[in-house]
Amino acid sequence: MKFVSFITGLLSLAALSSAAPGYGQGGGHDAEAAASKQIDRLQKQYQKYIRDTIKTRQTGCTSKNILRRREWGSLSKADRRSYIDAVYCLYHNQSFVTPLSEIPGVRNRYDDFVGGHLQLTPFVHADGLFLPFHRFYVHLYETALRTECGYRGAQPYWDWTLSYTDPAQSTVFDGSPWSLGSNGVFVPGRSPITVAGAGFTRTFPPATGGGCVYSGPFTPDKFQLHLGPIAFEPAGPQGGLGYNPRCLSRDLSPDFASGGTRPTNVTRLLACEDLACVNVRFDDPVGGVHGYGHFLVGGIQLDVFASPSDPVFWLHHAQIDRLWTIWQNLGRPEEQRTQQVWGTQTAANTPPSDNVTLDTLVPFGRLSPSKPVRELVSTVDGPFCYIYE
Numbered sequence: 001m002k003f004v005s006f007i008t009g010l011l012s013l014a015a016l017s018s019a020a021p022g023y024g025q026g027g028g029h030d031a032e033a034a035a036s037k038q039i040d041r042l043q044k045q046y047q048k049y050i051r052d053t054i055k056t057r058q059t060g061c062t063s064k065n066i067l068r069r070r071e072w073g074s075l076s077k078a079d080r081r082s083y084i085d086a087v088y089c090l091y092h093n094q095s096f097v098t099p100l101s102e103i104p105g106v107r108n109r110y111d112d113f114v115g116g117h118l119q120l121t122p123f124v125h126a127d128g129l130f131l132p133f134h135r136f137y138v139h140l141y142e143t144a145l146r147t148e149c150g151y152r153g154a155q156p157y158w159d160w161t162l163s164y165t166d167p168a169q170s171t172v173f174d175g176s177p178w179s180l181g182s183n184g185v186f187v188p189g190r191s192p193i194t195v196a197g198a199g200f201t202r203t204f205p206p207a208t209g210g211g212c213v214y215s216g217p218f219t220p221d222k223f224q225l226h227l228g229p230i231a232f233e234p235a236g237p238q239g240g241l242g243y244n245p246r247c248l249s250r251d252l253s254p255d256f257a258s259g260g261t262r263p264t265n266v267t268r269l270l271a272c273e274d275l276a277c278v279n280v281r282f283d284d285p286v287g288g289v290h291g292y293g294h295f296l297v298g299g300i301q302l303d304v305f306a307s308p309s310d311p312v313f314w315l316h317h318a319q320i321d322r323l324w325t326i327w328q329n330l331g332r333p334e335e336q337r338t339q340q341v342w343g344t345q346t347a348a349n350t351p352p353s354d355n356v357t358l359d360t361l362v363p364f365g366r367l368s369p370s371k372p373v374r375e376l377v378s379t380v381d382g383p384f385c386y387i388y389e
């Protein structure tokens with residue numbers, strides 16, 4: 001599987017070197033190819049450590065029941081379709097749990113997940129709850145796909161380093177029935193979008209799309225967004241909580257992709273010695289690989305509140321979680337990094353909040369009872385049992 005991804009990576013690098021002579025700022029062709037190999041090596045080291053851990057520790061997570069989270073492009077077409085079908089199933093389930101008195105725009109089970117994120121955004125971004133919150137949040141979604149919608153697989157991830165020169169080349173965005181749709185249709189003459197998110201403000205120039213996604217599984221006739229936006233104008237009704245049906249739009253940006261989702265951006269993060277450094281390299285206010293993964297997609301991905309409205313969100317956050325767990329398992333002893341906490345409990349510590357400890361309760365709104373950070377740090381203990389392949 002990784003071999004295929006690696007070859008895809010090399011091919012995109014090869015395509016790039018002939019097509020875009022000026023790309024090499026701060027890490028050329030060789031540096032990126034070497035970084036891709038390094039990530040593969042570190043992932044293998046992580047996998048070996050996880051396999052050893054589940055053999056020696058009796059957590060109920062075993063090589064038999066462990067979920068294998070794979071890169072989208074390495075799944076068979078049939079497996080990609082069964083994932084997409086499960087997303088449709090959540091979308092078509094009209095018995096949601098969110099009270100309309102809380103979020104009037106919710107219409108289906110998929111919206112429950114968007115709504116939970118929308119309510120919790122100021123507490124779980126640009127702070128010490130970011131990583132543990134999103135780990136369990138993705139797990140809740142994966143669990144709903146499996147237990148409510150008959151999906152047999154694991155949550156896939158999107159390794160954006162494989163197409164950092166041109167995200168439209170990714171199997172995630174190729175517009176086929178086995179993708180998550182395409183770029184948005186190109187809309188000329190657009191103005192930049194100013195986003196005031198959790199802990200940052202930034203203006204985004206128009207990129208290569210901007211309109212609705214018209215190919216693949218999430219076209220306007222099959223899938224609509226209902227909530228938001230909140231972080232940019234014009235906001236949806238009732239402050240973005242009201243019913244605001246519209247198409248999924250995207251605005252793929254090769255500039256953001258090559259600006260922050262390169263293999264070298266990842267190796268720099270994995271080289272961190274502590275969780276403070278890891279968090280900064282994920283979530284730096286002016287960038288970080290987490291932000292860039294959202295920015296390069298555009299559309300609702302620019303709205304930190306309602307970003308889970310685009311189904312690609314879950315694959316991006318699985319990739320973020322993958323990098324965190326690889327980093328956690330590279331240190332020795334493993335517990336030392338896995339048990340590390342960092343930061344406070346509000347975005348950019350505004351308003352000021354307490355430091356996160358292993359006992360801090362992470363909120364999940366209507367999606368789940370709160371969980372202590374302690375239960376969310378290991379991917380093979382507590383509620384979790386999965387490995388990234």
Ligand SMILES: *[C@@H]1O[C@H](CO)[C@@H](O)[C@H](O)[C@H]1NC(C)=O
Binds near residue numbers: 089093094096149
């Ligand atoms: C619909 O969602 C509810 C939660 O609100 C869940 O309990 C139920 O299993 C789902 N039903 C289907 C058919 O997916």
Ligand SMILES: *[C@@H]1O[C@H](CO)[C@@H](O)[C@H](O)[C@H]1NC(C)=O
Binds near residue numbers: 261
């Ligand atoms: C990603 O890496 C490139 C090349 O090394 C560098 O110029 C850029 O600043 C990095 N991006 C971020 C967001 O750190």
Ligand SMILES: *[C@@H]1O[C@H](CO)[C@@H](O)[C@H](O)[C@H]1NC(C)=O
Binds near residue numbers: 354355
């Ligand atoms: C929170 O952590 C910071 C940085 O480690 C430290 O300087 C500060 O004293 C801590 N605050 C409390 C209330 O423990």
Ligand SMILES: [Cu+2]
Binds near residue numbers: 124134
């Ligand atoms: Cu989020």
